[in-house]
Amino acid sequence: MTPCRVLLVDDEVDFVRTVAKRLKRNKLSVQAVHSGADALSHLADNPIDVVLLDVKMPGMGGIEALREIKARQPLVEVIMLTGHASVEAAIDGMELGAFDYLMKPVEFDELLYKIQDAHRKKSLQEAKIRSLES
DSSP: OOOOEEEOOOSSSHOOOOOOOOHHHOOOOOEESSSSHHHHHHHHHHHOOOEEEEEEHHHHHHSHHHHEEEEEEEEEEHHHHHESHHHHHHHHHHHOSSSSESSSSSSSSHHHHHHHHHHHHHHHHHHHHHHHOO
């Protein structure tokens, strides 16, 4: 399996810096942006496997960004992150195709496991598509 390419999308700069550093130590390719609009621009130009997406951000929120990500690149897996407990946001995210929904502060090992699981799912979907095309 190819190394997992992760895009971290969160307006909290310190959170992004800390999580990105820890993910890189675990051999993941990590890039970060601080808004939903920047995430969409980044995804248009860079191959990404898994997006870690904050729900509450100024401007384009996580749910709106998720809707656009899945419309443009349906195979990209999105893990929603939030520090604000919201059952409605979780349900909306899952209905729009989010892989999972995690509460901040998230235990790092759980986050890493979810990323690996999401990457596995995306890789399997891509393999199925390739087998159907040949």
